[in-house]
Amino acid sequence: MPPQSVPAPSESIVQATELPRLIRLEPNLCGAAFALMKLLPARFMLDRAEQRGELVPGTTVLETSSGTFALGLAMVCRLRGYPLVIVGDPAIDPALCRRLRELGTQVEICREPSPRGGFQQARLDRLKELCAEHPRHYVPGQYHNPDNPNAYAVVAEQIAEAVGPVDCLVGPVGSGGSTGGTASFLRLLEPRLRLIGVDTSPSTIFGQADGPRAVRGLGNSLVPPNVRHTAYDEVHWAGAAEVFRATRDLHARHALYMGPTSGAAYLVARWYAQRHPDQQVVALLPDEGHRYQDTVYQDEWLREQGALDAPPADEPRTVHHPADALDGWARLGWGRRSLDDVLLPAAPASLTENS
Structure with missing residues (x-):
């Protein structure tokens, strides 16, 4: 058998690092775990x-x-x-x-x-x-450059080949590239794929007023043009206590040492997968946890942040407007609507336990 070709030295580390490992976390939940998604x-x-x-x-x-x-x-x-x-x-x-x-x-x-x-x-x-x-x-312009979401075609192909049909994709939202891009390509195979975006409060991305955020890597002070709101079926705002606990649980349960954005995606994806055992769920886990050794992975730091003062919620509360999701963990039926439509004082999209 002829030896496999090796990339040129200038490209080896990039090609070896840019794609995720696909890891089975639960019978119907797969994690796409990146070393460095960006x-x-x-x-x-x-x-x-x-x-x-x-x-x-x-x-x-x-x-x-x-x-x-x-x-x-x-x-x-x-x-x-x-x-x-x-x-x-x-x-x-x-x-x-x-x-x-x-x-x-x-x-x-x-x-x-x-x-x-x-x-x-x-x-x-x-x-x-x-x-x-x-x-x-x-200027690459990650917040507005369409090449950002288009980059994730190869991730969608990898997921489709390894996992098969996907019913629900869950991922954190910052620039909008990974969730929107991956979902758009997966929907070429399964148009009914459900996309759940995970944010944290307060963040302008899904219609809240801006403010200080305890969870890094999630949320934004401006609404990035690459966030295509009409792609999302559901949006979750995850509180700091829930995110930090989920990040630690991901390591304790599955030996995946990841950052808090990965913990946020895991929190929501595991909750959804447990309630929909007949659906195949994939969570995007953006980066590893080494940058957070002295913060998220230290109880003393968590205590200083107030993340250990109150028990985290085991499930989200359902809200009908982004302004009602400012504390803790909440979910809203986005229904593939525009941001303007969601913020209008109209009838909310249907969001039930089976949706």
Whole structure:
């Protein structure tokens, strides 16, 4: 048998890391566990930019991110030789900053929020200034670039081949790329696939007023254009206590050492799968837990956050408007409606225990 081809050194780590492991968690629940999910759209966006001639040697890549999309870009830019400037905010943790800088990334931190739009808007304003400072630049734009959701076609193909027909896809929502993109491709095979988006309060993505969030990696201070609201059948807002417990449970039960966005998806997917044993459920688990060793995986930190003060909810309460979902764990029947339609004072979409 001829030996298998090995990718070129500059691409080996990307190809080895960008796709998830598919892990059976329950008889009808599969987890798509990524080491670093945002590496996939980062690589895909830069590929497409190169093909269109928007990204050539000497171009500086500029982006706003305080999370793993920055790390994905840093890895690809380092391997391909593109200068990278990341605009973040104080939420970015020191360990991530160190990794970015070791990969040759220039990191700028916005210290003050914008009066409207918070740190997200402050970062966008600084990004606009950087574009003027770097005439030869390319901005991937994870929040609005359609290449972000399109990157997940390969994930949908992987899931379809390994799992078979999927009845329900559950995933956290930040930029909207992973849930919307994966669902759109899976629905080519099964149009009735149910998509459940997981957010946390307070977040503007699904119609709440902005505010401080205890759970990192979920929610947003602005509504990203890549969030296609009409794709979602149901939306959950998961509270910090529920998310942190689920993150720890995912490790304790299944030896999956993942971050809180993965815990949020697992929380909702396991709850749904247990109530629909005849349906095949897949949960998107975005990243591993090593960045959270000193926070989510430490009882002392959880106690300082108040996450151990009250017992977490075992199930969500049903609400009919996003404003009613501000505390704890809540669910709303989105019914593939637009954000404007959901916020109108009209009859709510039907959401029953069997839906």
